[in-house]
Amino acid sequence: MKEVVEGSHAVSEAVRLARVQVMSAYPITPQTHIVEALSEYCADGRMAARFICVESEHSAMAAVIGAASGGVRTFTATSSHGLALMHELLHWASAARLPIVMAEVNRALGPGWNIWMDQTDSLAQRDTGWIQLYCEDGQEVLDTTLLAFRLAESASLPVMVVLDAFFLSHTYEPVDIPDQASVDRFLPAFQPRIQLDTQDPFALSQMAPPGCYMEMRHDIEAGMRRIPEHYTAAEEAFASVFGRRYGMLEAYRCEDADIILAMAGTAVSTSRQVVDDLRERGEKVGVLKLRMFRPFPAALLASLAGDARKIAVLDRNFCFGVGGIFAQEIRAALYLMDSRPPVYSYIAGLGGRDVTPETIEEIYVRTKQSERPAPESVWIGLDPAACPVCRTD
Amino acid sequence: MRISRSNVSTEINKTGSWRFVRPGYDEKTAPCSNACPVGQDIARIEMLMGQGMFPAAWETILRENPFPAVCGRVCFHPCERVCNRGEMDSAVGIHHLERFVGDLAIERAYALPHPFYGDEAETDRRATGGKTVAIGGAGPAGLAAAYFLARLGHTCDIYEADSEPGGVLRWGIPWYRLPEDVLKAEISRIVDMGVKIYCQKPITRDFMARAREQYDAVFLGCGYGRSLPLWIPGEEKVLNGLAYLHDIRGGDNTCTGGRAAVIGGGNTAIDVARSLTRLGVEPILVYRRRRQDMPAFDHEVEMALAEGVQLMPLVAPVRIDGGDGGMVLTLQRMRTTRMETAGGRCRVEPDGDRTETLMVDQVYSAIGAEPGENWLFPPEHQPGQLRMSHCILWEHPDARLPVVFGGDLTTPVKSVTDAVASGKQAAMALDTRFRHGGKAIPERLGACRVGDGTALSMEIYLSGRRKTRNPAIVPFSALNTDYFAPAERQAPPVLSPETRCGSFEEVEGAYGRDAAVQEASRCFNCGICNDCDNCRLFCPEVAIYIDGTRCINLDYCKGCGICVVECPRNAMTLEEEAS
Amino acid sequence: MIHSPLPQTDYMASGHVGCPGCGATVAMKFALRALGEKTMLVIPACCWAIIAGSHPQTSLKVPVLHTAFATAGAAASGLRAALDMRGDTETTVVAWAGDGGTFDIGFQALSGAVERNEDFIYVCYDNEAYMNTGVQRSSSTPFGTRTTTTPGTNWKHTRKKNIVEAFAAHRIPYAATASIAYPEDMIRKFQRARELKGGSRFLHVYATCPTGWRVPSDQCIKIARLAVKTRAFPLYEVTDGVRYTLNHDAEPPLPVRDYLSVQGRFKHLTDDDYGEIQAMVDEDWELLKRKVALAPEEARA
Incomplete structure (x- = not known):
């Protein structure tokens, strides 16, 4: 049944339908409406679950770990x-191979304090052994959350469902909220491993001496390597019940594109519009939606974007001293491929700044006009007057 | 999945390899046992009593002493003087407890179990190679010798000069200290073991000459029956204290009223004086040293004084005048010198010419005794003699059989319990002589010593459980007194001085059952395990387990030593590992 | 053979790697004897994280969840919730942490958990410093102690945090101290804590550390007993945060010096220092006695 719901409530609805048994969250730093709704479901009996407000x-x-x-389905959310x-x-959750699902709303880190959209928080956790899935709209948020439980439980690894702050978390959209029976068909009762x-x-999770630590770490990696397989199976099952599928990456009008714009989150929707406009103007451009970030689907990326002449990456995040994080990842992924289009790195929309169609188009134009990528990421829309220099001498 | 999930027990780690000291169960000797002339296993006895296991406690006494009801009353209990508990509050009432369980055994007719010492060999001792021994004197030494010889599988005939057995117990100690039925009960237990007692049949020289025809050995424990003379003018007027006590116990009261002087400071003098008060006589104890020098037990002196006995210290009789109408006792005043006797008493000397006189109706002498006949005394330094702490074994050249002299004849202290000790020593010496020859005696008996004293243990001799006991004596400092709270010593009921002056009723009462358990629980059980389980409870390695008895699993014991320190009773020891 | 009324089944195995004479292992042994097999332990980083065994071993015969240092209170909350959701209300969840994981890094998570009145027993076995890592001071380290981070004349000049008071102030149903030198008392308290289902129970267990305190291993229990007898570590219970019961009167008390002077970590103290510490002990005792007196006799634990 379609309902107009906030992105965060799309998460809550999915968690309810997933029959999660124990949830734990801290209500601030910052939190979203996700857990407020979940607390309510627990209180009014719509969920047979325990919500631990830590x-x-x-x-x-720690509580969901x-x-x-203890062998129950668990969920938490944060930012x-x-x-x-x-x-x-x-680290503890993934190395313990616990199938925890977490909704992570992309928000900026301080100081200065900023609660708006920024991807650096989740991308900074890329080495923690969590599967990361980035969402574009409310429906995808709900569907991805449901998918996340099945994926986590089949792979015995935790999953982070990532959504943009405000642009998604606080935005109301019509979302098809499935009925419980359908969800139960897709996601049976939890069978803990x-x-x-x-x-x-x-004893669980105790000290592992040097003699076995590496083997345990290698086993996590082996689990990660099997994720595409598990993911595809899960999506297949999801599609058979709900008729929707998203893929690990989505290529939009990329087939004959000279330039492919790559990004994650709600900016993808904006870029689809821009690409359509540019196509109408005869530009051979497409969008590559980055949905799965961990494990990074390098082979799929090469097959979808390897034939482009250039790849332009929009990062709403930054790794100081290096550059945009998605751009680095894509460069690294292509390094061993036969076809290696140059990767252009652009930084925009940090800390909640809008990424407008104009921003996207500027990125496209700059890419088209540059013979080769700049050695450093190119920051779009910087306004030196916006923040006066503070004298410290 | 390769995850950190584990269910292999750490028991595969033999952490005992960390150890450089090793704990072990090492039961030691309590100071009381060491001081006890018969080496009773007092720590264990009180442990059993504290647990209410009275028959077992009684059996434990009977292993070393056939007379708990008697000794509980008449022993001067040197055990209590060295009791470690005395360093905390007051000594355990060991003799009261012994008496309690001795009386209980008589009342309930406890039977002796067999085998008695936990030694299988004991069972068939009787059947194989039992010898026959003649015993002269049915006093504590002779009876004890018979008891232990019988236990060891030998046959004994006791020859007693008097009309009833018991010796000093029967004839020398007044009823108010040792009721007759108690003594009879404990003697009858020995008779029931098959020991024959022939009364009014003293051992004579003739008997000795023919003894070899019938017997394999003779034990002579005829005691000191003859009083020492005063060697003063008028001595013929003096009554014999020992004879007087004998007469009273024979039912003959020869004195009624008046004043009497009792010369002496020992237990016999006190017994005479206290008996006199019970017959309406006013006794005055005449003693040449000070009160604190009196060889009589302090407790007895106190009782006597409470009953109205007067004490004249530092006077020595020099002559006795007068007749039936009254006697005049002339006394020399004495004074102390700075010198001491070997026993720690002060030496006295006449205080110039100072004399005084004492008007009395009778004079009793109780200044010591000697054997009735000289030949009963072992000749000094004859070849073929083995001098032991409490008796002398002589391969008698005339009788041509081994003769043991025991009891008062040879004991270092003339006490009932020392007499029992000599009987036990004689039994062990003779048994060893019969089985392994005389040369084996010193070593075999030496191995049965309790602690570092002279007492011997029959339980050790018969390889009972006590054989593993370390002779090291437990000092107070070795106890973990954290586990002991101060508790007042239980006092048994005692007749008031007024009541007891009028009769020969027993003065001291017995503990009740509760008081006995409570008093026994005060015992630290020095050196022995009372199953408190602290060692196992506190072991951080879970390395102590029970398999019949407590065992230390050295695969895991790291040698921390907690078990040893937390043993309240010093029944464990920590030793360096060999390598 | 055994006259003890105490439970006798051990759920701790031999072969663990605790130091010889480790008080914390004695504490675990007693605790598990009292709690029995229907127990799950949550152990954060602490000595016991090692003593419990490294992969693939375990020295405990009950399930153990090892967790990150700061998380015992939270992880135990989660485990409890999971058991509840599975319908298992019989099993007791027990967080078992050292003083560092309780007084310091785990304090926040524990405070949060007991404020929520989570249904578990939290045990702090207190060896008064970070012993597993080489004797660094914690906020449980007593005044006067030398540790590797309070060396020389910089011995710790601040008082030990009063952790029971802190958690009594959360008004939890049950908070108590216990000592390995008083097994009957300790086991009774663990049994009582187990019976008081439905809320947070906090047990502060004194656990001698011969290694870190520089005392002979065989003195482990003796010193624990001295701590009680000198009133340095009083044995008491607090129900509902307000009703205090003293379990051991320690009358007459031994001077605290008797307790301190036998330990290497206090060897440097002067007469004045002893006097100062004695005054602190006396003051704390008086405060405690006043709290005990506030509770009417019949309402006490």
Whole structure:
């Protein structure tokens, strides 16, 4: 049934339908409406679950780790500083192979304090062993969240469902909210692979000496390498019930494109519009939607974008001293490919600044006009007057 | 999945390899046992009593001493003087407890189990190679010798000069200290073991000459029956204290009223004086040293004084005048010198010419005794003699069989319990002589010593559980007194001085059951395991387990030593690892 | 053979790698005897994270969830919630943390958890510094202690945090101290804590560390007992945050010097220092006695 809901509530609805048993979250730093709705569902009985309202994100992740070790389906949500505070436990969750699902709303890190859209928070967690899926709209948020549970549980790895702050989290859109029976068909009751049991006592997650640590780490990587397979199977099942599928990456009008614009999140929707306009003007341009970031689908990327003449990457994030993070990843992914189009790196829309059709078009034009990429990322829309220099001498 | 999930027990790690010291169960000797002339296993006895296991406690006494009800009453209990508990509050009432369980055994007719010492060999001792021993004197030494010899599978005949057995117990100690039925009960237990007692049949020289025809050995424990003379003018007027006590216990009260002087400071003098008060006589104890020098037990002196006995210290009789109408006792005043006797008493000397006189109706002498006949005394330094702490074994050249002299004849302290000790020593010496020859005696008996004293343990001799006991004596400092709270010593009921002056009723009462358990629980059980389980409870390695008894799993023991320190009773020891 | 009324089944195995004479292992042994097999432990970084065994071993015969240092309170909350959702209300969830994981880095998570009155037992076995890592001071380290981070004359000049008071102030149903030198008392408290289902129970267990305190390993229990007898570590219980019961009167008390002077970590203290510490102990004791007196007799634990 279609309802007009906020992006964050699309997450909440999915969590409800997934019959999550234990959730834990900290309500601020910053949080979104996701957990408010979930608290309500627990309180009014729409969910048979326990919501643990903890005193920090660190504890939120610790609590779901505890719960997942106890053999139940778990969920948490956070943003920016909250995610950064969780960092230690993100490693813990993945290395413990716990199928935790987390909604992560992309928000900027301070200072200066800023609660608006920025991808650096989630991308900074790229080495924590979590699967990361980025969403473009409300429906995708709901669907991805449901998919995330199936993926996490089949791979025994945690999944982060990432959505733009405000542009998605606080934006109302019509979303088809499936009925419980359909969801149950797609996502059966949780069958834990790891579950503490007094009848069969064992210790979990204790010290691993040098003699076995590497093997455990290699096994996580092996699990990551099997994600495309699990993902495809999960999406197949999802499509058979709901008729929708998203892929790990989505190529929009890329077949004969000379230039492919690559990005994640709501900017993809804007870029689709720009691409349509440019195509009408005869430009051979397409959009590559970056949806799965971890594991990074390098081979798929090469097959979808390898034939372009240039790839322009829009990063709403930044790695200081290097550049846009998606751009680095794409460059690295193409390095071993036979066909390696040059990758142009653009930074825009940090800290909630709008990425408008004009921004996208500027990126396209700059790319088309440059013979080769600049050695450093190109920042779009900087206004030196916006922030006067503070004298410190 | 390769994850950190584990269920392999750490028991595969033999962490015992970390250890450089090793704990072990090492039961030691309590100071009380060391001081006890018969080496009773007091720590264990009180442990069993504290647990209410009275028959077991009684059996534990009977392993070393056939007379708990008697000794509980008449022993001067040197055990209590060295009791470690005394360093915390007051010594455990060991003798009261012994008496309690001794009486209980009589009342309930406890039977002796067999085998008695936990030694299988004990069972068939009787059947194989039992010898026959003649025993002269049915006093504590002779009875004890018979008891232990019988236990060891030998046959004993006791020859007693008097009309009833018991010796000093029967004839020398007044009823108010040792009721007759108690003594009879404990003697009858020995008779029930098959020991024959022939009364009014003293051992004579003739008997000795023919003994070899019937017996394999003779034990002589005839005691000191003859009082020492005063060697003063008028001595013929003096009554014999020992004879007086004998008469009273024979039912003959020869004195009624008046004043009497009792010369002496030992237990016999006190017994005479206290008996006199019970017959309406006003006794005055005449003693040449000070009160604190009196060899009588302090407790007895106190009782006597409470009953109205007067004490004249530092006077020595020099002559006795007068007749039936009254006697005049002339006394020399004495004074102390700076010198001491070997026993720690002060030496006295006449205080110039100072004398005084004492008007009395009778004079009793109780200044010591000697054997009734000289030949009963072992000749000094004859070849073929083995001098032991409490008796002398002599391969008698005339009788041509081994003769053991025991009891008062040879004991270092003339006490009932020392007499029992000599009987036990004699039994062990003779048994060893019969089985392994005389030369084996010193070593075999030496191995049965309790602690570092002279007491011997029959349980050790028969390879009972006590054999593993370390002779090291537990000092107070080795106990973990954190586990012991101060607790007042239980006092048994005692008749008031007024009541007891009028009769020969027993003065001291017995503990009740609760008081006995409570008092026994005060015992630290020095050096022995009472199953408190601290060692196992506190072991951080879970390396102590019970398999019949407590065992240390050295695969895991890291040698931290907690078990040893937390043993309240010093029943464990930590030793350096060999390598 | 055993006259003890205490539970006798051990859920701790031999072969663990605790130091010889480790008080924390004694504490675990007693705790598990009291709690029994229907127990799940949550252990953050601490000595016990090592003693419990490294992969693939375990020295415990109950399930153990090892968690990150700061998270015992939170992880235990999550595990409890999971068991509840699975319908298992019988199993007791027990967080088992050292003083660092309780007084310091885990304080926030624990405060949050007990404020929510999470249904678990939280045990802090207190060895008064970071012992597993080489004796660094924690906020549980007592005044006067030398550690590797409070060396020389910079020995710790601030008082030990009063952790039971901190959690009593959260008004949890049950908070108590316990000592490995008083097994009956300790086991009773663990049994009581187990019975008090439905809310947070906090147990502060004194656990001698021979290695870090520089005392002979065999003195482990002796010193724990001295701590009680000198009133340096009083044994008491607090129900609902306000009703105090003293379990051991320590009357008459031994001077605190008797307790301190036998430990290498206090060897440097002067007579004046001893006097100052004695005054602190006396003051704390008086405060405690006043709180005990506030509770009517019949309302006490």
